[in-house]
Amino acid sequence: MSKNLRVRFAPSPTGALHIGGVRTALYNYLLAHKLGGTFILRIEDTDQTRFVEGAENYILDSLKWLGIMPDEGIGVGGPHAPYRQSERKELYKVYADELINSGKAYYAFDTSEELDAIRAVYESKGSAFQYNALTRVKLNNSLFMSAQQVHEIIASGTPYVIRLKVPAKAEIRFQDSIRDWVHVHTSSIDDKVLMKSDGMPTYHLANVVDDHIMEITHVIRGEEWLPSAPLHILLYQAFGWQPPQFAHLPLLLKPEGNGKLSKRDADLGGFPVFPLEWKDPQTGTVSKGFKQEGYLPAAMINFLAFLGWNPGTEQELFSLDELISAFSLDRINKAGAKFDVNKAKWFNEQYLKLQDVASLATQYLPDLPKKEAESFVHLFLDRITFPQELGEKVKEFTELPTNYEEAVVQNKWNEESQKGLQVLYDTLPMLELWEADSIKQFIQVKLEEAGIKMGKVMQMLRVALSGNGAGPDLMISMELWGEEQVLNRLKNALETFSKR
RNA sequence: GGUCCGUUCGUCUAGGGGUUAGGACACGUCCCUUUCACGGAUGAAACACGGGUUCGAUUCCCGUACGGACUACCA
Structure with a gap:
């Protein structure tokens, strides 16, 4: 361990960076940071026929989004420049x-x-x-x-x-x-x-030469390279060089059935395989990105780190820094891991709850007054997977109900609940302080005075106000709607139901 | 076809010669909540198969099956 550890991530600019490649980059990054080494980004663009415009920037942008930027190489420079193989x-x-x-x-x-x-x-x-x-x-x-x-x-x-x-x-x-x-x-x-006959090296030569010249100590790459590793060893021997330490990562597999995770599987499963949205410059096809879907970088990192590696403890939530200190090559699995969107979503929910309410409010509900926006964030944060659902939730919440959940109406609309709603409609204007706790108290008192059990009315009140039988806390909702709005909704509902 | 790699709940995985085979996601039930969600509790759920080695194998070895990767002047 006297030699300084140097690792590299060496993608080809042939399109968007696949999520498996992102994990490879992550593991390289983690090891480098864990052992005080250097993480290098090199672009392997020796196949001119497959070069895709914009792919290199895409790779850089993706790593940047995830916070796993290289210490040396493309985008940062360094002693072994250039880091683009076509320029070497x-x-x-x-x-x-x-x-x-x-x-x-x-x-x-x-x-x-x-x-x-x-x-x-x-x-x-x-x-x-x-x-x-x-x-x-x-x-x-x-x-x-x-x-x-x-x-x-x-x-x-x-x-x-x-x-x-x-x-x-x-x-x-x-x-x-x-x-x-x-x-x-x-x-x-x-x-x-x-x-090759065009004067360009193949992957094998360029890779070995560069890894040697750039003093790479550990080659961490996908399992698809395992069959050519012996060839690479042979090349090191032919040159009389010391080969690096190899680590071949298990593959990321498709969620259903077997095989390598592909873009097609992702489309079928309704989830992305690319970190950022990608528009193919040749076909114009746009592919979804995890970022645009609403995945948080920290959640992605955590999720990806656990696809093929584990800390050996029961802790599941790891910040990037925690991953760095917990990471080690010998705790990486041998078998391929199936990509499970549910788990990815779960991680996202966990990290979403950790987000700062104020910044979520300004970022996702920019048109609302700060205080109101923050109240909405509080109200919905536990019920969403992706932050942009906030906008949809608020929209749904703010719009007048267009129809009422039939099952609930069937069950709960009766003489008693009708009377209850009428009582509330008549008395609510007298409430002085329009605030969740006092609304609740007030309703309790008024229904009791009228001899009506709360349980008989509340569900119906919810449907009357929101249209739905389920949703966030009703009292807080009422506070947010405001008195006028609540009365208006109640009036509409009463009119609709009495026609039945 | 050939070469190489792999195989613990549906999924991600812990473990490892003697364990009630542990956790997480998803699923079921219950509690909390006059709803739902969150949270908590709990349940169902796995060592691919066959031989060896051994007092004992899910763990070690060998086969088989299954799966995967690779097999280009692609990476």
Whole structure:
């Protein structure tokens, strides 16, 4: 632990940042902050065909919203700039050449079409083609050409790729922080392309080179990278570098059935998979964001942290700082976690209740007088999941009831309740102090004087005033409606019901 | 197909050779509340299967089943 811990989050700017990627970023952030390390953001944009305008900013905005900004890299700069792989293009070429010169890699001239054709043949025979020690001897590459020949082909402008010469018989092993020892035989690893014919490196090369140059000590990434980890180890070995510590995170799975969580599942389940709203610049399709749905950043962080990790105690609510001190790689699970919206909502409700009433009031009920707005927040905070429901609730509350909950009317509308409501309508104007407690007292007294049991009337009063059989505290509601409004509503209800 | 990874309540998970297998979400019931929600209490609910090892296995090992990831000049 003498070396300073350095971790990175390295997304591709191919679209909106998926929630699984957000969790990966979070775990990297947590570990870095826990151990006084550095959290780096690097953009892996080596596939020019998949580049999407705005994706990089989206990633940055998302991390910013969640409060897990990098210490170094995109958006902040640092000693290893640039942090965008497309801007480091020349660098990878140098390292690829190094492998060529040391005989660890070779030029290959097979075209994509040729390889596709070979794959098709293998597939028709029920097997899969591998570009490896067995097949490379028969393919169009530099392995059995003279230096002169190779030079001529390349000089003539023939497109080429550079492939890693994977040893035929070796066992690759590494100790993953989450999965312990993983071993793979090199016979199952392809001679992967390191440099593409467009001069860009593939993920594998760029990733290994950058992680080494940027002195990354821990690679925390999704499980989808586990199968290529042995290849990466091979690359570190080929360069004579010390590999970082790997930690392959369990996948985030769809809520129903099995499989990786996808945008489609989210649409089906009616919840987002992206932190922020995303408009695809190509198709114009707009995808929902957790932020716009009303999820609080702290709730998202807490929820996400618990998808695949737990503190080992029974505490569930953790602030970001608490997560930092509780976090450790060895408490991460191996198995994938299904995404459960209900749990996400629950976390949001917990954090919503912790929010400052005054700021909720100004933010979500900006058109109301401060004091009134705050009263509404108090009234509804326990009954909502997302803050923007506040506006809907208030609107519903303020509007006159258009219909009355039938079941309640059926049951409770009778001579006694009718008389009760009439008494209240007649006497309420005499109440001096229009305030919840005195309203309650007053109603008690007046009904008692009239010989009517409160229980017979209250439910009906609620329906008369709000239209609904259930809702927030009726006395406080009456206070908020105000005397005139209450009387008006009572009058309307009495008229409507007496026609029955 | 091949390689790799995984499997405790419906879901997220704790635990780990001898436990009444614990918690949370969701669900049911009750209490609180003259309603509902919140809150509290409580209930139902799980060690994939088969072999081994062992006095004893859910826990360790091996198989099987099931699931997943990967298998591109994508990341």
